[in-house]
Amino acid sequence: MSERVIGLFIISILLLANIVSAPSIVLGQVPPSLVKRVVAKGSAFVFPEVEAIVSEALSMIPEEVLRALNIPKPTTGFILANRSGLYVVLSTKAGEGFAEVAGFMLKRSLNFRGFKLNIILAEEIAFTTKGDRVDISEILSSPEDYELRLVEVMGFGSQLPLIYDPDDGSNITRPFLIGFLSEEPFTTSPFRPKRVIRDARRLLESTREIIKEFSESCLPYIGYDKRGYMVDGAEGMVLDGIIILPGSMISELLTSITSLRSIMGDLKRPTLYLVREEFPPGKSATLRDISEDSARFIGRIVSISANGIGGRISIQESIRSIQGESTAMDMLLEAYISWDMHKMPSPKGILPLIGALNDHQDCVYVNVNGTLEILGKVVNATYIDESLTSKPAIIIYSLRRVGELKLEELSDKCLEMLQDRLGEVNFALTNFMEELPSSIPIRPPPVVRQAVHPITAERVTDLPILISLSRKIRILIHVVRPGELIPIRLSNSSITCLNLTLSREWRDLNITIVKLMHLPQNIPAPGGIIYSYYEVEVSAPSSAISKAAIGFWVAKEWIDGVGATYSDVILMRYSGGRWKALETNVIGENITHVYYGSKTPGFSIFAITIPQAIGLNLINISISLTYDGKGLRELARDIVVNLIDDSGRVVKEITGADKFSIVVRPGIYKLRVLWKSVLVAEKSIDLSTPKSANVSLQIPLKLTDTSFTAVDMLGRILRGVEVEVVPNIYGGLSNVGGIITIRAMVTTKLYTVKLSWASPVYGTEASVTIADTPEGLKARKIIELPVGTVTVSVVDREGRPIAGADVTFGKVTKKTDAAGKAYFEMVPLEKEGAGISYDVTVKREGFVVFTGKETVSRARTTITEIGELHVITTRTPPEVEVRGEVYFDHTTTSASGTMTISLPKSISQATQQAREVGVRATFTALLMIAILAVVLIVCITLIIAVARKMRRISRI
Numbered sequence: 003m004s005e006r007v008i009g010l011f012i013i014s015i016l017l018l019a020n021i022v023s024a025p026s027i028v029l030g031q032v033p034p035s036l037v038k039r040v041v042a043k044g045s046a047f048v049f050p051e052v053e054a055i056v057s058e059a060l061s062m063i064p065e066e067v068l069r070a071l072n073i074p075k076p077t078t079g080f081i082l083a084n085r086s087g088l089y090v091v092l093s094t095k096a097g098e099g100f101a102e103v104a105g106f107m108l109k110r111s112l113n114f115r116g117f118k119l120n121i122i123l124a125e126e127i128a129f130t131t132k133g134d135r136v137d138i139s140e141i142l143s144s145p146e147d148y149e150l151r152l153v154e155v156m157g158f159g160s161q162l163p164l165i166y167d168p169d170d171g172s173n174i175t176r177p178f179l180i181g182f183l184s185e186e187p188f189t190t191s192p193f194r195p196k197r198v199i200r201d202a203r204r205l206l207e208s209t210r211e212i213i214k215e216f217s218e219s220c221l222p223y224i225g226y227d228k229r230g231y232m233v234d235g236a237e238g239m240v241l242d243g244i245i246i247l248p249g250s251m252i253s254e255l256l257t258s259i260t261s262l263r264s265i266m267g268d269l270k271r272p273t274l275y276l277v278r279e280e281f282p283p284g285k286s287a288t289l290r291d292i293s294e295d296s297a298r299f300i301g302r303i304v305s306i307s308a309n310g311i312g313g314r315i316s317i318q319e320s321i322r323s324i325q326g327e328s329t330a331m332d333m334l335l336e337a338y339i340s341w342d343m344h345k346m347p348s349p350k351g352i353l354p355l356i357g358a359l360n361d362h363q364d365c366v367y368v369n370v371n372g373t374l375e376i377l378g379k380v381v382n383a384t385y386i387d388e389s390l391t392s393k394p395a396i397i398i399y400s401l402r403r404v405g406e407l408k409l410e411e412l413s414d415k416c417l418e419m420l421q422d423r424l425g426e427v428n429f430a431l432t433n434f435m436e437e438l439p440s441s442i443p444i445r446p447p448p449v450v451r452q453a454v455h456p457i458t459a460e461r462v463t464d465l466p467i468l469i470s471l472s473r474k475i476r477i478l479i480h481v482v483r484p485g486e487l488i489p490i491r492l493s494n495s496s497i498t499c500l501n502l503t504l505s506r507e508w509r510d511l512n513i514t515i516v517k518l519m520h521l522p523q524n525i526p527a528p529g530g531i532i533y534s535y536y537e538v539e540v541s542a543p544s545s546a547i548s549k550a551a552i553g554f555w556v557a558k559e560w561i562d563g564v565g566a567t568y569s570d571v572i573l574m575r576y577s578g579g580r581w582k583a584l585e586t587n588v589i590g591e592n593i594t595h596v597y598y599g600s601k602t603p604g605f606s607i608f609a610i611t612i613p614q615a616i617g618l619n620l621i622n623i624s625i626s627l628t629y630d631g632k633g634l635r636e637l638a639r640d641i642v643v644n645l646i647d648d649s650g651r652v653v654k655e656i657t658g659a660d661k662f663s664i665v666v667r668p669g670i671y672k673l674r675v676l677w678k679s680v681l682v683a684e685k686s687i688d689l690s691t692p693k694s695a696n697v698s699l700q701i702p703l704k705l706t707d708t709s710f711t712a713v714d715m716l717g718r719i720l721r722g723v724e725v726e727v728v729p730n731i732y733g734g735l736s737n738v739g740g741i742i743t744i745r746a747m748v749t750t751k752l753y754t755v756k757l758s759w760a761s762p763v764y765g766t767e768a769s770v771t772i773a774d775t776p777e778g779l780k781a782r783k784i785i786e787l788p789v790g791t792v793t794v795s796v797v798d799r800e801g802r803p804i805a806g807a808d809v810t811f812g813k814v815t816k817k818t819d820a821a822g823k824a825y826f827e828m829v830p831l832e833k834e835g836a837g838i839s840y841d842v843t844v845k846r847e848g849f850v851v852f853t854g855k856e857t858v859s860r861a862r863t864t865i866t867e868i869g870e871l872h873v874i875t876t877r878t879p880p881e882v883e884v885r886g887e888v889y890f891d892h893t894t895t896s897a898s899g900t901m902t903i904s905l906p907k908s909i910s911q912a913t914q915q916a917r918e919v920g921v922r923a924t925f926t927a928l929l930m931i932a933i934l935a936v937v938l939i940v941c942i943t944l945i946i947a948v949a950r951k952m953r954r955i956s957r958i
Contacts, residue, residue, distance in 0.1 A: 036067060037106040042122060044084030045150045045244040046091075046101035046129065047275065049226040049256060050166075050176045052081055059090045059112050059121050071106055073125050081119075083150055083252040086815075088117060093124035098277045099131040099242070100152040117255050131277050133242050138185045138221045141245060145272035146765060146813075148245040150252070155221065155274065157183045159239030162193040162209060163230050163360030167318065168330035177360040179225035179276060180209060180265060181233065182216050183241060191235040192216045195386045195397060198232060198358060199335070202317050202434040203324045206265075206331055210738070213268045222269055225276030231398050232358035234379060236303060238282035243274040247762040248722055249828065268738075270722035281399055284377050289342045289353050292380055296394045299380040304396070306376050309347075309407055310355060311420055312338030313369045315428070315442060320435050334359050336370075336398060337427045339420045343373060347416055354427045356386055357398030367441040373405030387430035388451040388470075421445075450475075456512075462486050471495040477513040485548070490515075496534045496610060499553030499599075504546050512541040518607070519661065520624075520698075527696045528574050528581040530613040531564050531622045531665060537607045544604035552602060554610060555595040564620050564665045566612045573600040576607040583613070620665050621689050624698045627660040627675060629705035629746060634660040637733045637746050642676040668692060675703060678731050680748055705733070705746040708779045712740055712757055714828065715790035715860070723787070726756040747776035755779065759787050761830050764812040766838050768830030788832035788860050794824045796844055796869040804869050808845040831858050844869045 056079035068075060076092035082101055083089075090112060091103055105124040112119040133152035141148050141155070161181025168174065182192050192212045201208035213222065223241060233239070246253045248270055256275075284305035292299045292306075318332035325331075338355040341347035355376060377400045383390035386397075409417060425445025435455045438444060446457045451470040458478045459465045469475055471492045482488065484507050490500040495517065504511075518535035521527060533556055540547070556571050572586040584600040591597060602608075627634055627641065634641065638660040645654040648670045656662050668689050675683035682703040689697065712723040719740035727735070732753075733746030747753060753776065758769040768789045772779070796807045796818050803822025808815055816824040830838055837859035844852040844867050851869045858865070 037071070037108055037123070040103075040105065040107045040122060042082060042084070042089060042091075042103045042105075042107075044082045044089070044101065045152060045252075045275075046096075046098050047081040047083065047226075047244070047252065047256075048096050048098050049081075052079065052090075052096075055079075055081070055090050055112070055114050055119065056092060058114065059092055059119070062110060062112065062121065063092070063108070063123070068123075071123065071125075073105070073123060076123065081252070081255070082122070085150065087120060088251055088255065089120045089122050090114075091122045091124050091127070093127055095127065097127075097129040097131070098275075099129050099244075100133070101130075102128045115258060117251065117258075131242060133277075138183060141221060141272055145245065145247055145762070148272070149247050149250065150244060152242065152244055152277070153274075154240065154242045155183055156238065156240045157185045157221075158187050159183050159233050159236045159241070159279075160188060160192045160194075161223075161230065161233040162198065162212075163232055163333060163358060164205070164209070165332050165334075165360040165362060166330050167332045167362055169318075175362045177227060177229045179223075179228045179230050179279075179360070180213075181223050181225075182220035183223060183239065183274070184220040187237070188235045192220075193232055194234055195232065195356065195358075199387070199431060199434055202333075202335075203320050205317070205321055205333065206325070210265060210268050213265065214736070218271065221274055222271060223274035223276050224265075224269070225279070228276055228279075229360055230279070231400060233399055234381075234397055236281060236379060236399060238303075240280040241274060241276060242278045243276045246273050246275050248273070249762040281377060289340060290345075290351050292353060292394050292396075293350055296380070296382075299394065300382060301380065303377065303379050303399070306340075306378075306396070307343055307404075308340040308355075308374055308376065309343055309372075310338035310340035310374045311369075311371045311407070311409070312336065312355070312424055313367055313443075314359075314361070314363060315432060316363055316366050317434075319366060319439075323436070332360075332362075334361050334363060335431045336401075337424065337431055338370070338374070339423045339427070340374065340376075340396075347412070347420060349419065352420065352423060353393075354383060354390070354395045354423070355398055355401075356395060356427065356431065357401065359398075365441070366439045367443075370403070371407045371409065372403045373407060375402045375404055376400070387433065389430050389433070389447045389449055389453075390426065391447065462488050465490070467491065468493055471497075471515060471517065474514070474516045477515075479511045479513075480509065482508040482511050488513075496556065497536055497552055497554045497608075499551075500538065501549070501551045501553075502540065502547065503549040504542055505548040506546055508542050508546065510541075512539075514539040521607070525576055525607065526581075527694070528576075528609050528611055528613075530611045530695055531566075531620060532624075532663075532696060533560060533571070533610040533612075535607065535609050538605040540605045547604060550602050550605070551599060552608070553589065553597065553599045555597050556610060557595055558591075559594070561596065561612075564612060568596050570612045571596070571598060572611060572613060573598065573602075574609045574611055575602055575604075576609075577604065581609070620667060620695065621692050622696045623664045623666060623687070623689075624696065625662055625664065625673070626698075626700045627683070627703055628700060629703040630707055634703075634746075637677075640678045642679075644674045644676075646672045646674065673699075673701065675701060677703065677705065677746075677748075680731055680751070682748060704749045706749050706776050706780070707743060707745050708747050708776045709741060709743045710779060710782055711784050712742055712759070713784055713786055715786060715788065715831075717784075718828075720759050720787060720789060722759065724758045724760070726758070728754045728756075744776075744779075747779075749776055751775070753779070757785060757787055759789060759830065761789075761828060763814060764829060764840070766812070766830045766840075767833055768838075769833050771834065789828060789830055790860075790863055792826045792829045792831075792858055793864045794818075794826070794842065794844075795864065795866040796822050796824070797866060798870040799868060804846070806846075807851075807869050809867075810841070810843040810845075812840045829858065831860055831863065837862065842867065 060076060074094050077094055078096045079090055079092045080096040081088060082091050103122055103124050104126040105122050108121040112121055133154040136153045136155060138155050138157055159181055161179050164178045166176035223243060282303055284303040287304045287306055289306060289308055315335040316332055317335060321331060322329045336357040336359060339352050340355050341352045376398055378396040378398045380394055380396055382392060383395040384392050386395060421443060422445050425443050426447040428442055429444050429446055432438060432442060433454050438455045444458055446459060446466045448466055449468045450457055450466045452472045453475050456476040456478045460480050462479060462482060468491050471494050482504055484505060485503060488502040492498050516537040518537055521535060561568060568588055573584045574581045575584055584602055586598050586600045589597045589599045639658050641658060641660060643656040644652050645664055647653050654664050670690055671687045673685045673687055682705055683701050685701060712720045714720055721740050723737060725735055725742055727744060731748055732744050736743045752773060754771060754773045756769060756771045758767055760767040768787050770787050792811060794809045794811055796804045798804060805818055805820050805822055807818045809818060809824040811826045814826055818824045832838060837857040839855045839857045842854060842856045843850060846869055852867045856865050
């Protein structure tokens, strides 16, 4: 009996001990040292490289932690950013916009390429993709107020689609959208089709130039993993996205790891990270409506359903021909000839559809036919390219293929008409390609302007009516019959007519016509006064040419200026190592020009000239102005050249050109060149006894480009540095990746250059001013701005470091490390030589222990603050643990019942709080004692009852 009683007593005591001492289960069975429960809110990002970040974070989580937390196993994730830092959220779903996450945060963090990412295991997630409506001007004027906020903006949109497509066998492609949104209509749209097509081979560089040109006045936006079309000034475009500031943690993360790091680095302004975009619905219309009343639809967004034949052209190979085989960037150009559904196509009822999109395809050209639903903007086709017929066309904003097209139902004549029109549109779209893949259906339009690739014609009758000669054209005719006249008509050229007849049939006849600025070095100049040079090459030999003639125009002003008559002008051909005069006749004239015709036995280099043998005592001076060994190009608009004779009279003045010719009589002259009203060259020219009637001079100007790199005090390149140059006598400024170039500075002048860098994080600006010559600036190579790292040390009154204190420096808060230090990077330290003041606050356990202003400078980058807490005592029952949310630095209870509490408050406040804690602790202790007493009484009662029952049993 006694053993049973003792056993029951022990069991009761164990049960009681378990009740009293069982720990509270806060996180299942996971120790609090590994995870803690959190609720985090912020902006969610899913850019392409998140997959790698999520994978690395998942590898850091022990399996037992996932099992103990009893949450679904994460399969994906996203980046969460708020003003406290960056987080990688691991979950079963991912999204972008504003996210609210409830879950568990690991005490360990992930270091991804230098960025600290806290890891959250999500239990519940809620996403919001629609933001609050905000004006663009508000964001641009107060960007800090909108940092990492999800907003909705509306305006005029212009965007370019790109795709990162490395073709390395990985099947990884990354579509991007880069664009601008403006509250006012674009005077010139950033991504207009003509510019995109013209610069297609240097697409990335052109895009960066556009970013620099437009980002000051518009809100730039960038969409990762977003598919879309080129947009050209669409009115009423609505974007939802997250505002990110340059220099912020999320901006630096995007810049460092995404495929468009060079473009992200050029975005020096607040940028919208695109979550979703929406176009206005568009006016419902038919193609016939648009064709018959184009004035009503031009410039409007329309919604149509139509049949279309066409295809998509990859431009990656053309980009690689310039940028190299490793280039991974691509874009697809898309063109269709469309007509209304349930109708047969007719010449008046067909319209071209033209677009560019960021999709992947493995070959250069893919045919796409079908029934299409299109949203787009109606423009005149000449807006896309001058070679296209002046009639309506639609720039595609979105397109969906909804049905098949039965081409066999179309007649051969109808199908040929559609394919011819499609070929003309493809010709305009591919006019940047020097070599055309045979897979692209091409047909030259009636008028060709600024052709880059060869103008290809199956037959002579397929040749364009007119070709604009910018510098060089190439013509390929697949079949030429004997005796068939080949008429080539040119504009923008002195030679405007070339007629050619072959004596026998010829396959793949190539004709090349080039304007020559100068003769090749191995060819001597002909005698006389030169009007212009041309080179004409024909793949057929002279023996196969039965007839050939050239027609050309010469300005009357030029003829009169050299004192010649109209009949003095001749065409000369270089052949067999010498120049030969061709029979030249005056055919006609208009108000400004005389038209001539010449017959030629073959083709080579031609010169339109007035021979010296006529007896004119004149000299033709060809002058080329250069600086740093290159031409002036657009800088030539500020050029004024004076040619002064020996009496001091200005005999000729040339403005706005860096290459020109002057016809003068023999004598001694002085050439003076002014640029922006500053003398940049002066040269004496002795032509009293010239050896030739043609003299070429290259005049170097006292101009130079100056480049240097702006860095902080640790040598890190600063992006987004603003530059002011005084005096304003230079050609232009550029800042690419922190390398600043000032073009065309006058080498004889002293300049004052001010560099300013505004921190988007701290809201302050560092600046430095330097006075130097262009050569002196160039010799510096690096200019250091007063931007550096500020160290804030937090110590107690004895100088001992305090770890874990929250230090707010300006707008940034960080914790002190084990050495009591918090480091703040990229801080502007001085402006115009004077230190900059910042608000500094130190908190410990949520209480402010220091607040004030501190001034930093180049010489003062370390600040020490005292963060000591007051210590008070109160009486509590011995060995009582204080539970609950107590915001003290630390609490200890001695055996005598004295509890020590460290507080950052006044003594009276601390005493009152300590009393409250002591009362709560005493109450808790008494309650536990009462419970223990009740349990003991119950146990004793049970034991007595059991003992009595056992006695009765034993008696029986």
